[in-house]
Every structure is written in structure tokens, then in C-alpha cells.
Amino acid sequence: MxxxxxxxxxxxxxxxxxxxxxxxxxxxxxHLASGFAFDDFDQARDRFSGDDVGFSYTRMxxxxxxxxxxxxxxxxxxxxxxxxxxxxxxxxxxxxxxxxxxxxxxxxxxxxxxxxxxxxxxxxxxxxxxxxxxxxxxxxxxxxxxxxxxxxxxxxxxxxxxxxxxxxxxxxxxxxxxxxxxxxxxxxxxxxxxxxxxxxxxxxxxxxxxxxxxxxxxxxxxxxxxxxxxxxxxxxxxxxxxxxxxxxxxxxxxxxxxxxxxxxxxxxxxxxxxxxxxxETLSLRVERHSSNASAVACWLEKQPEVASVDYAGLASSPSRAVAERLYPRGNGSVFAFTVHGGERAAAALIERLELFSHMSHLGDVRSLILHPATTSHARLSEVERQQLGVTPGMLRISIGIEDVADLIRDLRRGLDAAATVADCEPMRQPARRHAIARG
Missing domain, CATH: 3.40.640.10 (Type I PLP-dependent aspartate aminotransferase-like (Major domain))
Structure with a gap:
């Protein structure tokens, strides 16, 4: 077939x-082999000339x-x-x-x-x-x-x-x-x-x-x-x-x-x-990744500790129209959200989580979290981070395939910890959702 x-x-x-x-x-x-034997002299010549598509050396x-x-x-x-x-x-x-x-x-x-x-x-x-x-x-x-x-x-x-x-x-x-x-x-x-x-x-x-x-x-x-x-x-x-x-x-x-x-x-x-x-299980996993991420993003957008959520599946996203046209099966599971209280609040949230792994990876069956401003984007200037919308309170999450209710409970614990830190900070003007313009 x-x-x-x-x-x-x-x-x-x-x-x-x-x-x-x-x-x-x-x-x-x-095939744990660094190289492959040739059947005869002509086959070796043909493989090195490109006329035979067989194998000669695993690097190739x-x-x-x-x-x-x-x-x-x-x-x-x-x-x-x-x-x-x-x-x-x-x-x-x-x-x-x-x-x-x-x-x-x-x-x-x-x-x-x-x-x-x-x-x-x-x-x-x-x-x-x-x-x-x-x-x-x-x-x-x-x-x-x-x-x-x-x-x-x-x-x-x-x-x-x-x-x-x-x-x-x-x-x-x-x-x-x-x-x-x-x-x-x-x-x-x-x-x-x-x-x-x-x-x-x-x-x-x-x-x-x-x-x-x-x-x-x-x-x-x-x-x-x-x-x-x-x-x-x-x-x-x-x-x-x-x-x-x-x-x-x-x-x-x-x-x-x-x-x-x-x-x-x-x-x-x-x-x-x-x-x-x-x-072999890609479709099953990605379908679950996406549905979990949609549920988590919708929930985060409603939480008072959260300043903004950047997820294309949300009605508030600038990417929503393109996503609806090109992504009929879902919008993926890696996105960013920003908490009030800046870096200290973001750190408190991460430290309180139990299910989310704190690591520089994504796309895992496990849910993962990272603070870009102090890790992946740490070498950039403050101006460059602002251009990219990477603020002190931003967190990147990769939603896994766990039960979504457990993920939300874990994030709730983290947001409670972030709120405690944020309450100690001077009063800030609340940020609009998606307030950071592209570029």
C-alpha cells in the first residue's frame, strides 16, 4: 500500500x-555498525560515485x-x-x-x-x-x-x-x-x-x-x-x-x-x-498535549496573578485567525505566560511546583517550565529582551500529557507562592493581556 x-x-x-x-x-x-562491507569491487566504486544508493559508512x-x-x-x-x-x-x-x-x-x-x-x-x-x-x-x-x-x-x-x-x-x-x-x-x-x-x-x-x-x-x-x-x-x-x-x-x-x-x-x-x-505514538501524544495546553491557557488567563498569556488558541491572541486557518487539530503545547511581581514572583512560582520539571527542554510527555530571562535569553541586553517580549515575569511552559486537573492544581500552588511575593512589591499598574507588542 x-x-x-x-x-x-x-x-x-x-x-x-x-x-x-x-x-x-x-x-x-x-544497525550498530560504523561501516558496511561491499559485495564486490564494482559496488564499492558505484557507491562512492553516487550511482549506488546503498550504505558504506554510517556517517553518510x-x-x-x-x-x-x-x-x-x-x-x-x-x-x-x-x-x-x-x-x-x-x-x-x-x-x-x-x-x-x-x-x-x-x-x-x-x-x-x-x-x-x-x-x-x-x-x-x-x-x-x-x-x-x-x-x-x-x-x-x-x-x-x-x-x-x-x-x-x-x-x-x-x-x-x-x-x-x-x-x-x-x-x-x-x-x-x-x-x-x-x-x-x-x-x-x-x-x-x-x-x-x-x-x-x-x-x-x-x-x-x-x-x-x-x-x-x-x-x-x-x-x-x-x-x-x-x-x-x-x-x-x-x-x-x-x-x-x-x-x-x-x-x-x-x-x-x-x-x-x-x-x-x-x-x-x-x-x-x-x-x-x-x-509511532505522535498523533496520540500531540492531541493530548494540545488539549491540555488549551485548558491550562484558558485557566491561566482568568487568574488574577497572571498579567498575560501568549497562546494562539485563545480568542485574545493576535495569532488566533492564522491558527484557525492553518491549525485545525490544535495549537501545540509550548507557550508563555507572565506573572505580576517580576522575577521574584516567577522564581517563587517555579520553586513551589511539584509536577512541572524545571529544565531547558520541551516537547516531553512531562510538563516543563523555564524562566527565559535568566536562562535561554540571559545573554541578551535588557533592550533585546524587551524587543522579544521576554520580561522578568515571563515563564515558558511545555504542557505534557498528565491529567490536566493535576497540572492546574500544581500551577495554583505556584501562583499562590507568586502572589505572596508580589504582595510584598510596590503596587504596579496591571498589564494588559498581550500588552507587549511584537518586536
Whole structure:
């Protein structure tokens, strides 16, 4: 049966699996091998020339990882996928496949701070420049930043940490008008909630360590190529891609062999196996994640200790209209809320929680919480944090799949502790919900 005809829940279990390669098992085996023997002299030559797609060395490909790649490509609606060792590696490989010294790209400002640091500091060292868009909802804002040397647009489908939702069709149209691909980090949404490639994006990246795995036990990353962006229309701009030889596989072939193959961010076969195990229950988990998050966000918005809640599923959210159009199955489970009383109140809330784990991770079956201003965004200036809406009282939460009533009781204890601290502070003017403007 073709994977194209399968429903999502069926595909997450069966897509990409080769019964013959599994040697009669229904579970993808772990191929713990650094290299693979060749049948004969000609096969070795053909594999190194690219004429044989078999395996030679795990840094270049492994049967376990390959099976998971096929599954992810199916779930995202892409042509081909590449697994690497982490989400940061996936983003690096995906972007370096499109960018070289002297190039420029445009990125949303509201993204994971590790990604912004990579762009601003590491890529700058490679001679690659970036401009950040403050208002991701404004296509003209993207258009105004395009230069002759622009090569790619980048954004997150659901932004970290404030849950802004990207209007993928609108921004993809601007990117394509400029003759460049749109790369979307779809980690927060997962292909169960949103498939950016179906809405016009060209490449999707994931930190598979998050929702795709779900168990928080193993790092991984993925790049999925739609195979639809026509790099052959401007061969001078994309000199690194051999479109004449590889056709619509040129980009994925290049990042697999030349970028990932040489830089070496290989995913361990065991980690690929653990990822496969997580993907098999993805739809069930994400559905529960999203319903729990919606209930928690609605409850938080009504609490007097809470100044604002940034969740696209709320009627008060600026992203609500886009979310309703692009996310029929739910709005994810990572969002931010802000408590009155600033950092001291936020700290008191965190210290009082019992079920929420205080850690720099998300997408786990367990609920997690973090204070961005003193952790992920601590290296930024106060002005930069204000631009991103990261205030002293903001908390980022990743809602798990526990019983929602237990999560609300835990947060109630935390809010009670935050209120005690806030009562000791000078009287403040209450903040409006979503009072911090984007950018």
C-alpha cells in the first residue's frame, strides 16, 4: 500500500518500513555498525560515485536512520529527509546548504535564542549576514529586507517562546517572489498539527529530541525537503547544487554528502531507533498535549496573578485567525505566560511546583517550565529582551500529557507562592493581556 494513501496515524507506524530489511520483524532493527562491507569491487566504486544508493559508512547513512528518514518525509509531505545528531545540527546543515560567504538571509526575530545566536555570531564568522523581521505577520516587512545577495527566508511555524503563528502561505509567497526558498522550523507544531510544505514552504527542520521523540531520552534533528523549489532557474545563485545530475534531489544530496557528510553531525543508530519508537505514538501524544495546553491557557488567563498569556488558541491572541486557518487539530503545547511581581514572583512560582520539571527542554510527555530571562535569553541586553517580549515575569511552559486537573492544581500552588511575593512589591499598574507588542 502506498504511503500517500495512508492516514496520519497509520503512516506514523508503517510508513518507510521495509519488511525485508527488518528481517521478518515488525520493528526497525538497530544497525550498530560504523561501516558496511561491499559485495564486490564494482559496488564499492558505484557507491562512492553516487550511482549506488546503498550504505558504506554510517556517517553518510545507516539503515536504521534511513527508515526513519523515509517515515518523516512521508509525515511532512516531503520528498526526502536527512537525520542528524540534534535540532541545532539540522538547522545548521539546512542553512549551510543554501548559504555561502557573502550571502544574506532574512529570519523572523521571534525564534529559539540558540538559533538567533547561531545566525548572529557563528554565521557572521562565515561571512553570512542576517536581517531579522520584527513583525512576522507583515509580508512587506519581509520584502523590505530582501537584497540581491539574499538566499533564504527562515522562521518557526510556532515561535519560541511566545507562540506566535507564522502565516506560511503569505511568507512563502514573498520568498518565492524574491526567488529564494522558505525554511521553517516545525518543531513546536509537528506534522500532526501543521505541514508547512503543503502551505508553500520548501524545507522543514525539526529538533526530533522534542515532540517527535516525546520521551526526552535522545537527541536528534531532521531536515525534510519538499523537492519542489526549482534551483535550476538561477544556476549562478546556487552553484553548489548539481541540479543537472540530481534534479529535484540536488539540495538534499548536497547537504547529505557535502555538508553533513563532511561536518559529521551523525545521529547514532540507537537514537534513530528511539526516535522511531516515539513517532509511532505522535498523533496520540500531540492531541493530548494540545488539549491540555488549551485548558491550562484558558485557566491561566482568568487568574488574577497572571498579567498575560501568549497562546494562539485563545480568542485574545493576535495569532488566533492564522491558527484557525492553518491549525485545525490544535495549537501545540509550548507557550508563555507572565506573572505580576517580576522575577521574584516567577522564581517563587517555579520553586513551589511539584509536577512541572524545571529544565531547558520541551516537547516531553512531562510538563516543563523555564524562566527565559535568566536562562535561554540571559545573554541578551535588557533592550533585546524587551524587543522579544521576554520580561522578568515571563515563564515558558511545555504542557505534557498528565491529567490536566493535576497540572492546574500544581500551577495554583505556584501562583499562590507568586502572589505572596508580589504582595510584598510596590503596587504596579496591571498589564494588559498581550500588552507587549511584537518586536
Amino acid at each position: 502506498s504511503s500517500d494513501t495512508l492516514g496520519f496515524a497509520t503512516a506514523q507506524i508503517h510508513a518507510g518500513q521495509d519488511r525485508g530489511a527488518a528481517h521478518g520483524t515488525r520493528v526497525i532493527p538497530i 547513512g545507516n539503515p536504521t536512520a534511513s527508515a526513519v528518514e523515509r517515515k518523516l518525509a512521508t509525515l511532512e509531505g516531503g520528498r526526502e529527509a536527512l537525520l542528524v545528531g540534534s535540532g541545532q545540527a539540522a538547522l545548521t546543515v539546512a542553512m549551510l546548504g543554501l548559504l555561502r560567504a557573502g550571502d544574506h538571509f532574512v529570519s523572523a526575530r521571534h525564534i529559539y535564542e540558540g538559533s538567533r545566536g547561531l545566525f548572529r555570531e557563528n554565521f557572521a564568522g562565515f561571512g553570512i549576514q542576517v536581517d531579522f523581521v520584527d513583525d512576522i505577520d507583515d509580508p512587506d516587512a519581509w520584502h523590505r529586507l530582501v537584497r540581491p545577495e539574499t538566499r533564504v527566508f527562515f522562521a518557526e511555524s510556532i515561535a519560541n517562546p511566545r507562540n506566535q503563528v507564522l502565516d506560511v502561505p503569505a511568507i512563502a509567497a514573498v520568498a518565492h517572489e524574491a526567488g529564494v526558498p522558505l525554511v521553517v522550523d516545525n518543531t513546536f507544531a509537528t506534522p500532526y498539527l501543521h505541514r508547512p510544505l503543503e502551505w508553500g514552504a520548501d524545507v522543514v527542520v525539526h529538533s526530533t529530541s522534542k515532540f517527535l521523540s516525546g520521551h526526552g531520552a535522545a537527541l536528534g534533528g531532521a531536515v525534510i525537503d519538499a523537492g519542489t523549489f526549482d534551483f535550476s532557474t538561477d544556476p549562478e545563485r546556487w552553484q553548489q547544487l548539481d541540479h543537472a545530475r540530481h534534479g529535484n534531489r540536488a539540495y538534499l544530496t548536497y547537504i547529505r554528502n557535502t555538508i553533513a557528510g563532511r561536518l559529521g553531525p551523525t545521529i547514532a543508530p540507537f537514537n534513530a531507533f528511539l526516535l522511531q519508537q516515539g513517532i
